Amino acid sequence: MTTIRPATPADLAAALDIYNAVYPDHAKTLEETEHFLAGLRDNPLQPHVQDWLAEVGGRPVGTARLWQAPWMFHPDRYHLELAVLPEFRRRGIGAALFGTAQRHWQGRGAREVLAGAKETEADALPMLERQGFREVMRFFDNVLRLDGFDAAQxxxxxxxPEGVRAATFADLQTELGEEAAWLAYYACQTEARLDVPRTAPATHTPFEEFVKHRSQPRLVPENIWLAVTEGSEVVALSELWRDSSDPARLNIGLTGTRRAWRRRGLGLALKLRGMVQAQQHGIREIWTSNASNNAPMLALNDRLGFRRQPAHVECQWGGAEDRRA
Structure with missing residues (x-):
């Protein structure tokens, strides 16, 4: 018999095991997930989050999360994540989890829900389409095997360019002090992220929220490369994050440049420095994700030797017309 119930904090490890089994390429640790949920609870926007667990004979076999993202926030926009263990699919468990989440967002008056699946998941995308979702964007994982990367090229x-130097975030903290370094990093990241393709406009992140990255388990200050002017202004960045489950893998976060400094090759120069550093430290792979409409970055990653994986297809139900930046 299948039962679906609201999840409790005690269920988090079991739900994470399901998620990691379904999405092994994006596996998360319990520490990372607890940090993420704490960030939602403490955020001044008070984003909603609700989890459910599906059990068969008392065994956890499926999980769903309906939540709101502070970085692209609208009070009526939600995100749905749903996972069922492969051996328990086609038994109606995914549909039951979806129906439970759907009743919840309807009760909250949601006007927009974003959900998605890999293009290779034959059942998930048609199910979303039947429920009134439509495709709005695709995101490609791109993977670079560093054993074939030749830095000399x-x-x-x-x-x-003259007047700009490369430094890691660890270097900048040593030079400026921790607080000043975080402020300089924040100023660049805040502007650069505005033009990243996404399914809704970016929400402003206050500095007080941004510096909570200090406790982010994936943060390695030596893996964040910055372009710094003679006046200690950060004008470009390329972030490499520790992978939760694979010590021989790094994941690119944001590579971006402040608007006045674009088209000078700063982002590429920093990205390359990170790749060289990773190769020297024995990293096997670097992963990054790019939206289907970010043609320049997809083309650049192709040049660098990244190989595209099957796309994650982002789908949308409804629409929050008065979206707030």
Missing amino acids: WEAEMRL
Whole structure:
């Protein structure tokens, strides 16, 4: 018999085991997930989050989460994540979890829900379509095997223009002090992220929320490369994050440049420095994700040797017309 119930904090490890079994390429640790949920609870926007667990004979076999993202927030926009263990699919468990989440968002007056699945998941996307969802964007994982990366071919692209130098975030903390370094990093990241393709406009992140990255388990200050002017202004960045489950893998976060400094090769130069550093430290793979409409970045990653994986297809139900930036 299948039962579906609201999940409790004691269920988090079981739900995470299901998620990691379904999405092994994006596996998360319990520490990372607890940090993420604490960030939602403490955020001044008070984003909603609700989890459910599906059990068969008392065994956890499926999980669903309906939540709101503070970084692209609207009070009527929600995100749905749903996972069922492969051996328990086609028994109506996914549909039951979806129906439970759907009744919940209807009760809250949701006007928009974003959900998705890999293009290779033959059942999930048609199910979303039947429920009134439509495709709005695709995101490609891109994977670079560093054993085939030849840094010597990119020496010219690693040079920065006069008046700008490369430094890691760890270097900047040593030079400026921790608080000033975080402020400089924040100023660049805040502007650069505005133009990242996404399914809804970016929400402003206050500095007080941004510096909570200090306790982010994936943060390695030595893996964040910055372009710094003679006046200690950060004008470009390329972030590499520790992978939760694979010590031989790094994941690119944001690579971006402040608007006044674009088209000078800063982002590429920093990205290359991170790749060289990773190769020297024995990292096997670097992963990144790019939206289907970000043609310049997809083309650049193709040049660098990244290989595209099957796309994650993001689908939307409804629409919060008065979206707030």
